Amino acid sequence: MIASSERYARKSKESALKPIRSTVMFQGKYKEELQKTMDAVESAIEKESGKHFVVDSILGGNNNLKVRIDDPEQGVERIVNCMFRHHHTDERYGNVHIDLVTTGLGIRSRSHTVGKFGILERETIKEKVLRDLVTCVKGTGS
Secondary structure: HHHHHHHHHHHHHOOOOOOOOOOOOOOHHHHHHHHHHHHHHHHHHHHHHHHHOOOOEEEEEEEEEEEEEEEEEOOOEEEEEEEOOOOOOHHHHHHEEEEEEEOOOOOOOOEEEEEEEEEHHHHHHHHHHHHHHHHHHOOOOO
């Protein structure tokens, strides 16, 4: 009995998350900066996506941007959910994880990880999200 508990303790130590060793913490208000970043991404999608496909609507809520794409010329009808995820350690250090989930009629939902960014890196986030949004929509085309 003792041997199995020692083995369990060893496995739990190995699988424990490594602590963040950064000494620089985020000094601003995280929720406000996240909202500013989401607004910047939303306006970039409205401006730049017309070159590639027609955006029917963009709905923002909580930590998500839901982009409805309806382009009959290319035969694309999709919903792309841009999720801005964060945990309490991400709030402390000013990070955000961005994922794109593509759904539509007749296709399986596909998830694409854009990456982990600093909350204030708005230009980098906009460029990367736009590029990955185009590849997600074109890649799942009929």
